[in-house]
Amino acid sequence: MFYICMCNIVFIHQPKGELQMGANNKVISILKHSDHENSFSSQATDEIIKRAQARTNLFEYNCNVLENMVLPPVRDEYITIKSSGDSKSDDEKNAWAKIVELSDNLIKSDIWLFSLPMWNFGIPYTLKHYIDLITQQGLFFTYDENGPAGLMKNKSAILVISSGGIYKEEPLKNYDLSTAYLKLWLGFCGISDIFVVRVDGTAMPGFELEAILQDPSIDRAVEIISSQNYPGKAGDQAAAA
Numbered sequence: 001m002f003y004i005c006m007c008n009i010v011f012i013h014q015p016k017g018e019l020q021m022g023a024n025n026k027v028i029s030i031l032k033h034s035d036h037e038n039s040f041s042s043q044a045t046d047e048i049i050k051r052a053q054a055r056t057n058l059f060e061y062n063c064n065v066l067e068n069m070v071l072p073p074v075r076d077e078y079i080t081i082k083s084s085g086d087s088k089s090d091d092e093k094n095a096w097a098k099i100v101e102l103s104d105n106l107i108k109s110d111i112w113l114f115s116l117p118m119w120n121f122g123i124p125y126t127l128k129h130y131i132d133l134i135t136q137q138g139l140f141f142t143y144d145e146n147g148p149a150g151l152m153k154n155k156s157a158i159l160v161i162s163s164g165g166i167y168k169e170e171p172l173k174n175y176d177l178s179t180a181y182l183k184l185w186l187g188f189c190g191i192s193d194i195f196v197v198r199v200d201g202t203a204m205p206g207f208e209l210e211a212i213l214q215d216p217s218i219d220r221a222v223e224i225i226s227s228q229n230y231p232g233k234a235g236d237q238a239a240a241a
């Protein structure tokens with residue numbers, strides 16, 4: 001197996017025969033804030049993928065690193081445009097083409113894995129910038145008779161969120177706006193199956209990443225990626241209902 005790095009995107013290539021290509025292959029789209037070697041969220045994400053690979057080769061993944069990407073500005077006139085209209089300026093058409101390009105991996109994948117630190121109780125500006133660019137009517141949501149409706153169906157999301165403090169319990173529980181915001185936004189896009197891995201307490205005395213990597217939440221994330229019947233998959237939700 002070898003890896004090819006193109007810009008921010010890493011594709012796994014395996015020798016012919018080793019990777020069982022086909023309809024059963026899941027696609028995981030990883031979006032990292034950073035892939036710096038000391039990044040806790042990145043290291044935890046890499047460990048999840050490594051363990052999932054040890055279980056099965058019935059998935060492929062791509063990885064985009066927001067910190068390394070040059071994102072265009074978010075402009076109000078880009079939000080509602082569709083490039084097909086002849087009346088659109090070249091600037092607007094180019095902006096729309098870029099938005100479609102940036103959205104492509106997520107739209108085509110089965111599982112979204114977002115890997116990020118908590119910054120000032122919320123998400124880093126890199127991810128917010130990306131979300132503000134791609135969250136477009138016709139791509140991620142539409143409107144029906146009941147109002148906004150997410151277009152992302154049969155997908156699951158895994159959030160690997162690292163924080164200096166510990167927010168899963170009181171007194172800080174209500175301060176974690178990163179998880180709350182991402183769950184809300186994912187729900188808006190149509191994804192309700194969301195699993196959170198907390199790489200937390202990194203600023204606390206005695207923190208060791210190794211201990212977090214032994215947490216059952218890491219195993220569950222591995223399970224979601226490596227299982228053919230991950231929770232968001234079509235049919236499973238119907239079966240569970």
Ligand SMILES: Cc1cc2nc3c(=O)[nH]c(=O)nc-3n(C[C@H](O)[C@H](O)[C@H](O)COP(=O)(O)O)c2cc1C
Nearest residue numbers: 039040041042117118119120121162163164165202
């Ligand atoms: C700009 C900035 C803001 C931060 N804000 C918070 C915060 O609100 N709460 C918290 O617990 N940690 C905060 N931290 C600490 C990071 O969340 C923590 O170091 C995390 O483990 C970094 O993850 P990473 O190594 O994946 O980047 C902040 C760090 C930075 C650089």
